[in-house]
Amino acid sequence: EMIVIGCRCTVRYSGRAESTLAEGDRVVIIKRDKTLLIHQPTGSLAVNYMKPGSSHKAFLEKGVLFIKSKNLASKEWIDIVITKVYFLNSAPLEDCQSILLSGTEEDMVDMILANPEIIEAGFKPVAKEEQTKYGFIDLLGTDKNGQLTVVECKRYCADPAAVTQLRRYVEKVMSSKGLKRVRGILAAPKITANALQMLLDWGFEFRKVTPPKYFEEFDTAQSRLERF
Amino acid sequence: EMIVIGCRCTVRYSGRAESTLAEGDRVVIIKRDKTLLIHQPTGSLAVNYMKPGSSHKAFLEKGVLFIKSKNLASKEWIDIVITKVYFLNSAPLEDCQSILLSGTEEDMVDMILANPEIIEAGFKPVAKEEQTKYGFIDLLGTDKNGQLTVVECKRYCADPAAVTQLRRYVEKVMSSKGLKRVRGILAAPKITANALQMLLDWGFEFRKVTPPKYFEEFDTAQSRLERF
DNA sequence: GGGGAGAGATGCCGC
DNA sequence: GCGGCATTTCTCCCC
Numbered sequence: 001e002m003i004v005i006g007c008r009c010t011v012r013y014s015g016r017a018e019s020t021l022a023e024g025d026r027v028v029i030i031k032r033d034k035t036l037l038i039h040q041p042t043g044s045l046a047v048n049y050m051k052p053g054s055s056h057k058a059f060l061e062k063g064v065l066f067i068k069s070k071n072l073a074s075k076e077w078i079d080i081v082i083t084k085v086y087f088l089n090s091a092p093l094e095d096c097q098s099i100l101l102s103g104t105e106e107d108m109v110d111m112i113l114a115n116p117e118i119i120e121a122g123f124k125p126v127a128k129e130e131q132t133k134y135g136f137i138d139l140l141g142t143d144k145n146g147q148l149t150v151v152e153c154k155r156y157c158a159d160p161a162a163v164t165q166l167r168r169y170v171e172k173v174m175s176s177k178g179l180k181r182v183r184g185i186l187a188a189p190k191i192t193a194n195a196l197q198m199l200l201d202w203g204f205e206f207r208k209v210t211p212p213k214y215f216e217e218f219d220t221a222q223s224r225l226e227r228f
Numbered sequence: 229e230m231i232v233i234g235c236r237c238t239v240r241y242s243g244r245a246e247s248t249l250a251e252g253d254r255v256v257i258i259k260r261d262k263t264l265l266i267h268q269p270t271g272s273l274a275v276n277y278m279k280p281g282s283s284h285k286a287f288l289e290k291g292v293l294f295i296k297s298k299n300l301a302s303k304e305w306i307d308i309v310i311t312k313v314y315f316l317n318s319a320p321l322e323d324c325q326s327i328l329l330s331g332t333e334e335d336m337v338d339m340i341l342a343n344p345e346i347i348e349a350g351f352k353p354v355a356k357e358e359q360t361k362y363g364f365i366d367l368l369g370t371d372k373n374g375q376l377t378v379v380e381c382k383r384y385c386a387d388p389a390a391v392t393q394l395r396r397y398v399e400k401v402m403s404s405k406g407l408k409r410v411r412g413i414l415a416a417p418k419i420t421a422n423a424l425q426m427l428l429d430w431g432f433e434f435r436k437v438t439p440p441k442y443f444e445e446f447d448t449a450q451s452r453l454e455r456f
Numbered sequence: 457g458g459g460g461a462g463a464g465a466t467g468c469c470g471c
Numbered sequence: 472g473c474g475g476c477a478t479t480t481c482t483c484c485c486c
Binding site: 241242243244245246247273276277278279302304385387388389420421422 | 473474475476478479480481
């Protein structure tokens with residue numbers, strides 16, 4: 001059963017942190033897996049929430065509806081005090097589908113494995129992330145001169161954290177292989193100015209690579225067709 | 229107006245990435261700020277969503293309800309095909325309150341500013357993040373020997389990324405001040421084994437510091453009282 | 457609007 | 472369960 005309540009309420013939370021939220025109108029959702037969400041009338045994220053597997057008790061007292069949620073495992077709790085109910089729904093929603101997502105970093109890595117020349121002529125992948133013993137390196141390969149090369153992929157604009165991540169992997173490979181020099185390449189659609197500066201300072205390189213999209217092109221073609 | 233629809237639907241998305249979601253029961257929410265959320269019966273996050281400020285069109289065709297959302301600014305769109313409606317609500321929810329959160333990293337920094345000996349005897353804060361010209365350094369100070377010290381705070385278990393962040397700030401201060409040595413201290417309630425290894429390898433230090441909580445103690449005291 | 461970093465991040469996969 | 476990391480991360484703040 002999925003329960004959805006449109007209401008006026010106050011919220012108090014304690015657990016990993018602590019919070020209070022004064023009276024206002026929100027939507028409270030309790031999902032089948034005992035997730036609790038409190039959504040304000042704006043924003044993408046829940047303002048307060050409890051993880052899946054929490055326990056929830058509701059009771060009425062002097063015309064006020066209380067919802068008390070607890071999660072013993074994570075030592076967290078939420079108290080909701082509901083002073084007005086605008087709507088309330090409950091339905092046994094069933095959904096056994098999971099989302100299929102493309103255009104992720106993983107897809108970028110697969111695209112480069114299928115077409116290594118995206119990185120540069122002569123680049124040969126040696127190992128994909130899971131297969132290496134050096135840790136979570138996206139792509140390990142050799143360049144046309146046989147030099148070991150670490151490739152770190154980012155699906156978004158690469159920032160300084162991405163550069164330090166690449167640096168860490170390059171240093172890890174250098175020390176574990178006993179090599180004096182290992183190339184580092186950061187592949188992303190964009191890079192910030194600071195990140196590029198850091199990258200060049202450490203002797204690494206940037207490759208502009210955009211994660212693959214499939215039905216965006218289809219839609220563009222289709223919308224062109226539709227115009228005629 | 230906040231619109232909440234419990235329904236059976238399929239979803240297609242294209243924008244920063246692309247996704248498809250086969251038929252199943254979900255809750256669709258359109259908020260006052262034109263945020264669109266699609267929630268499955270499990271999990272904390274929306275499976276699909278559109279940012280605030282998107283535009284939404286709904287129309288009925290042969291007993292099927294279509295919702296088409298677009299965001300021109302971010303070049304994203306979502307198509308929802310609704311084959312069954314379990315419930316539908318609309319209400320003019322009003323909420324002018326924001327959440328008050330404590331126990332954050334910011335609170336940790338303030339706690340250390342008020343009691344610098346938490347880091348170590350003789351530690352003197354020089355500048356809090358906003359005040360320094362070195363960038364986003366949580367806390368800059370001097371130790372009892374007058375040596376410049378960078379403190380990076382994490383409210384959670386510190387991971388390798390936190391260590392590289394500290395390293396980056398220490399190097400930034402060293403180069404901008406022309407110093408050969410700057411101390412680096414990572415303050416967090418916990419640290420992973422790998423992160424601690426990296427930290428020690430680079431000559432930095434760990435301090436076990438827990439972000440402050442206020443009414444958790446009150447509640448503990450209160451629950452003790454309630455037992456009597 | 458871009459850049460940078462936190463978040464009660466969540467979720468996923470590996471060990 | 473912890474660890475390490477991606478995310479259509481989102482959100483905030485500052486430039």
